[in-house]
Amino acid sequence: MKKEIFTIVSNRKLTDSVFKMTLCGDTSAITAPGQFVNIELEGLYLRRPISVCDLEGERLTLIYKAVGKGTEQMSAMGKGEALDILTGLGNGYDTANSGACPVLIGGGVGVPPLYLLAKKLIGEGKNPKVILGFNTALEVFYEDEFCALGIETFVTTVDGSHGIKGFVTDALKSCGEYSYTFSCGPEPMLKAVYNESLTDGQFSFEERMGCGFGACMGCSCKTKYGYKRICKDGPVLEKGEIIW
Amino acid sequence: MVNTEVVLSGITLTNPVIPASGTFGFGAEFAQLYDINILGSLSFKGTTVEERFGNPTPRIAECSSGMINSVGLQNPGLKAVCEHELPKLATLYKKPVIANISGFSIEEYVECAKAMERQESVGIIEVNVSCPNVHGGGMSFGVDAKAAAEVTRAVKAVSKKPVYIKLSPNVTDIVSIALACEDAGADGLSLINTLYAMRIDLKTKKPVLANKMGGLSGPAVFPVALRMVYQVFEAVKIPIIGMGGVAAAEDVIEMMLAGASAVQIGAANLKNPVACKEIIEDLSRVMEKYRISSLSEIIGGAH
Numbered sequence: 001m002k003k004e005i006f007t008i009v010s011n012r013k014l015t016d017s018v019f020k021m022t023l024c025g026d027t028s029a030i031t032a033p034g035q036f037v038n039i040e041l042e043g044l045y046l047r048r049p050i051s052v053c054d055l056e057g058e059r060l061t062l063i064y065k066a067v068g069k070g071t072e073q074m075s076a077m078g079k080g081e082a083l084d085i086l087t088g089l090g091n092g093y094d095t096a097n098s099g100a101c102p103v104l105i106g107g108g109v110g111v112p113p114l115y116l117l118a119k120k121l122i123g124e125g126k127n128p129k130v131i132l133g134f135n136t137a138l139e140v141f142y143e144d145e146f147c148a149l150g151i152e153t154f155v156t157t158v159d160g161s162h163g164i165k166g167f168v169t170d171a172l173k174s175c176g177e178y179s180y181t182f183s184c185g186p187e188p189m190l191k192a193v194y195n196e197s198l199t200d201g202q203f204s205f206e207e208r209m210g211c212g213f214g215a216c217m218g219c220s221c222k223t224k225y226g227y228k229r230i231c232k233d234g235p236v237l238e239k240g241e242i243i244w
Numbered sequence: 245m246v247n248t249e250v251v252l253s254g255i256t257l258t259n260p261v262i263p264a265s266g267t268f269g270f271g272a273e274f275a276q277l278y279d280i281n282i283l284g285s286l287s288f289k290g291t292t293v294e295e296r297f298g299n300p301t302p303r304i305a306e307c308s309s310g311m312i313n314s315v316g317l318q319n320p321g322l323k324a325v326c327e328h329e330l331p332k333l334a335t336l337y338k339k340p341v342i343a344n345i346s347g348f349s350i351e352e353y354v355e356c357a358k359a360m361e362r363q364e365s366v367g368i369i370e371v372n373v374s375c376p377n378v379h380g381g382g383m384s385f386g387v388d389a390k391a392a393a394e395v396t397r398a399v400k401a402v403s404k405k406p407v408y409i410k411l412s413p414n415v416t417d418i419v420s421i422a423l424a425c426e427d428a429g430a431d432g433l434s435l436i437n438t439l440y441a442m443r444i445d446l447k448t449k450k451p452v453l454a455n456k457m458g459g460l461s462g463p464a465v466f467p468v469a470l471r472m473v474y475q476v477f478e479a480v481k482i483p484i485i486g487m488g489g490v491a492a493a494e495d496v497i498e499m500m501l502a503g504a505s506a507v508q509i510g511a512a513n514l515k516n517p518v519a520c521k522e523i524i525e526d527l528s529r530v531m532e533k534y535r536i537s538s539l540s541e542i543i544g545g546a547h
Contacts (some may be wrong), residue, residue, distance in 0.1 A: 045310055047306070121411070207301055209304060215267060215273050216266070217266075217318040218313060219304070
């Protein structure tokens with residue numbers, strides 16, 4: 001963990017409510033895809049945890065949905081503004097056991113951390129494929145970016161307005177063979193993926209956090225291997241340890 | 245050159261800044277960011293005899309100037325704390341620590357106190373009396389002068405180390421409870437614990453916390469805490485550790501003027517993990533600004 005000041009390089013809309021913010025600063029504490037940062041915002045007591053979407057040297061990309069006071073404040077910020085950020089939080093995904101062709105499944109704002117994960121897997125010589133789930137065509141983002149990585153990209157929408165009609169699990173049934181499952185998204189989606197997936201895997205969870213770095217025990221959960229803090233021992237849990 | 249030293253029951257602290265129990269774990273997360281040996285002392289995560297998961301989540305709610313938690317004393321249990329956490333802490337922090345203990349019966353408090361008595365690194369035993377008393381109909385020990393005194397006497401009977409009782413502010417008259425603890429032999433008092441509070445989510449129209457209610461901390465509670473420290477200082481002769489919303493060196497000094505011999509920092513650590521470091525580093529500047537040469541001389545100075 002590090003506490004650093006980052007400068008906003010750009011902040012733009014991807015959809016009606018989803019924004020992409022690029023920042024510049026010391027990213028050296030971020031060591032794995034699936035980790036998150038915790039952002040201090042003016043007038044708000046608690047920091048806002050946001051998953052890392054991409055990382056290139058000092059360049060940090062965050063994708064977030066403006067859903068409350070904190071993220072709405074972030075969406076109004078512009079180039080050159082500074083943010084106090086705790087970086088390198090959480091365990092992140094471990095790619096050691098992924099096999100040659102893992103599937104990455106994301107829903108809504110669960111999609112962003114899969115981007116850095118996909119890049120890492122490609123860098124390891126693996127051949128990942130990705131399933132991105134949204135409610136409707138207007139909410140779809142990052143399809144082109146995943147395609148540009150040269151990996152097979154499936155998009156599902158619940159209303160069928162773009163890509164495959166249905167849920168990510170519908171795409172999972174028809175996407176061919178896969179060696180491992182990485183997933184991030186709302187809990188009902190994670191549970192559906194957990195039930196449908198034919199392989200071992202890792203699932204990234206969300207919980208209301210106090211500190212975000214393991215001190216307050218605000219975000220604990222029960223696992224088959226004991227109590228874990230989503231912010232410190234998670235947010236990524238192994239399939240074999242999850243208790244629904 | 246200013247003097248930031250203070251003394252608690254014969255233990256000299258290089259400065260009065262102490263992270264409060266439940267906001268600092270066992271120090272490891274913070275030691276990644278700074279050398280925690282600069283701290284006056286450290287009150288570690290509240291320990292109970294048995295391991296506890298605590299309350300269901302969500303157990304954190306935000307407020308305009310603070311937060312509400314309903315963690316519910318999650319901790320690995322007395323045995324794991326003594327065998328694993330305290331040895332790890334001893335590698336990070338070399339000064340005497342404050343052992344924060346909790347119980348749901350007098351016997352549990354006594355068992356924790358006995359174990360902490362044997363720990364070389366423990367300088368002070370801090371007794372959290374805000375937990376429900378399972379034998380007393382679930383009412384918290386800390387809201388009843390008789391029950392608080394009973395816990396104090398029982399812990400004192402098995403402790404040679406100084407015993408501080410951490411008082412709940414959720415009472416009609418905190419002074420009467422403070423006096424009862426002093427009469428029962430307490431060596432000092434810690435106040436205040438969190439204030440009972442809640443939030444409701446407008447989207448779901450239900451309480452934010454799964455437990456519905458929890459404890460409010462952060463700058464929102466500072467004036468309440470300060471008032472209680474001021475009142476208790478007038479009534480008792482034993483030292484007070486003041487806490488509740490302290491977030492800056494100025495707050496430390498204000499708390500000491502009200503009557504605190506040392507000060508704990510709680511929620512501020514969660515918002516800013518280097519809060520204690522920044523406060524300690526800022527102390528001498530603020531002391532010079534207000535022409536204070538020695539912190540121990542200002543204790544209760546507002547009276």
